Amino acid sequence: xxxxxxxxxxxxxxxxxxVTLDCVYETRDTTYxxxxxxxxxxxxxxxxxxxxxFDEQNEISGRYSWNFQKSTSSFNFTITASQVVDSAVxxxxxSDYNSKLTFGKGITLSVRP
Amino acid sequence: DTEVxxxxxxxxxxMTNKKSLKCEQHMGHRAMYWYKQKAKKPPELMFVYSYEKLxxxxxxxxxxxxxxxxxxxxxxxxxxxxxxxxxxYLCASSQSSGTVQETQYFGPGTRLLVL
Numbered sequence: 001x002x003x004x005x006x007x008x009x010x011x012x013x014x015x016x017x018x019v020t021l022d023c024v025y026e027t028r029d030t031t032y033x034x035x036x037x038x039x040x041x042x043x044x045x046x047x048x049x050x051x052x053x054f055d056e057q058n059e060i061s062g063r064y065s066w067n068f069q070k071s072t073s074s075f076n077f078t079i080t081a082s083q084v085v086d087s088a089v090x091x092x093x094x095s096d097y098n099s100k101l102t103f104g105k106g107i108t109l110s111v112r113p
Numbered sequence: 114d115t116e117v118x119x120x121x122x123x124x125x126x127x128m129t130n131k132k133s134l135k136c137e138q139h140m141g142h143r144a145m146y147w148y149k150q151k152a153k154k155p156p157e158l159m160f161v162y163s164y165e166k167l168x169x170x171x172x173x174x175x176x177x178x179x180x181x182x183x184x185x186x187x188x189x190x191x192x193x194x195x196x197x198x199x200x201x202y203l204c205a206s207s208q209s210s211g212t213v214q215e216t217q218y219f220g221p222g223t224r225l226l227v228l
Binding site for chain 1: 144153154155156158161169201203205207209210211212213214215216217218219220221222224
């Protein structure tokens with residue numbers, strides 16, 4: 001069975017601070033994909049990134065960066081110079097061969113001005 | 114651009130009502146999904162349609178009835194719901210299903226309150 005653990009439940013930072021959201025996963029599959037989604041208060045889940053199990057290169061997109069480490073089964077997400085608009089719930093997810101997503105419990109990020 | 118639309122945004126219904134939630138995507142995707150999300154919880158998969166056929170039903174009660182009239186549209190018919198069915202209902206789509214690499218794109222959701 002697949003499992004995604006987001007041990008942090010709530011994080012509060014002041015604007016311009018850097019923040020890292022942790023994600024640890026478990027799977028027996030050799031090929032798998034990991035995702036991060038953002039859910040602002042409006043409710044829509046916004047897709048942020050997809051990473052496959054064979055690509056351990058870190059990814060940077062503007063203020064966002066992702067660190068995938070297969071050795072520790074982790075796929076962490078860092079927001080640099082956080083902004084109030086980054087306040088949301090962030091979900092890490094793992095897909096299976098039926099395209100079913102296993103979500104973590106989510107991390108509520110609050111960025112204070 | 115990804116675009117999945119859902120109507121209505123909000124819905125209040127009584128336990129004896131019949132209502133429908135609608136979802137539409139214009140990305141040419143062939144798989145569509147319904148999720149239920151309770152407050153402070155992750156989304157839970159309810160149904161998956163692949164090429165307009167129901168491929169996954171996660172043991173959802175029969176008071177929820179999905180329908181996929183064509184590859185762009187997905188409905189969820191609601192009948193005799195219970196107050197505990199109050200939740201955010203999210204629709205998603207992906208290019209196809211049954212593979213590990215599909216990215217699901219979500220709509221804004223319908224907030225349902227059952228009185």
